[in-house]
Amino acid sequence: EDQVTQSPEALRLQEGESSSLNCSYTVSGLRGLFWYRQDPGKGPEFLFTLYSAGEEKEKERLKATLTKKESFLHITAPKPEDSATYLCAVQADQAGTALIFGKGTTLSVSS
Amino acid sequence: DADVTQTPRNRITKTGKRIMLECSQTKGHDRMYWYRQDPGLGLRLIYYSFDVKDINKGEISDGYSVSRQAQAKFSLSLESAIPNQTALYFCATSDWGGSTDTQYFGPGTRLTVL
Numbered sequence: 001e002d003q004v005t006q007s008p009e010a011l012r013l014q015e016g017e018s019s020s021l022n023c024s025y026t027v028s029g030l031r032g033l034f035w036y037r038q039d040p041g042k043g044p045e046f047l048f049t050l051y052s053a054g055e056e057k058e059k060e061r062l063k064a065t066l067t068k069k070e071s072f073l074h075i076t077a078p079k080p081e082d083s084a085t086y087l088c089a090v091q092a093d094q095a096g097t098a099l100i101f102g103k104g105t106t107l108s109v110s111s
Numbered sequence: 112d113a114d115v116t117q118t119p120r121n122r123i124t125k126t127g128k129r130i131m132l133e134c135s136q137t138k139g140h141d142r143m144y145w146y147r148q149d150p151g152l153g154l155r156l157i158y159y160s161f162d163v164k165d166i167n168k169g170e171i172s173d174g175y176s177v178s179r180q181a182q183a184k185f186s187l188s189l190e191s192a193i194p195n196q197t198a199l200y201f202c203a204t205s206d207w208g209g210s211t212d213t214q215y216f217g218p219g220t221r222l223t224v225l
Contacts, residue, residue: 043201043216097142099214101154
């Protein structure tokens, strides 16, 4: 069964304290792995798509990496405005276009 | 202006009522989706449509129906609402890129069924 597990469920950081969020996945064949940011009461906002192991993408303080079993979202020197829930999703070959989402990691950054 | 809009943004209804949630997009994408989000369960796919004539059930379609009125419009209906359909509902769109397609989400509709 295709599944996505994110850890930790919640993460509290001080401003400037770098850390990483984990997304472990099990799929029959990975077509793409997606990272989204979601603010309370709002729709998920697209961040990155990763397609193959070894691929990395960056946007401001965020960097996403991908291996054959997991992806990491590295947050460097976070600011309070980075506080949000970060969602990971995979698109598997046999699932067509359906995205399988993890339950998310809620990040809180305090000043 | 937002690329994906949803109406209403909030709705409170009673058990047994029929309601419709609407989604419109200006991104020009062919593919549209409806998801629901529940605390602790994440996002789950209800229905998706590849074009006006192609509609498919997702993981949790029971109790829901959809209508694709045009490329830009995709509506979700609850024929007879029940309390466990209380959730956040999101519409999303995507454009097939040949190997995978990135989905872009609307702002959501918060539905409460009493």
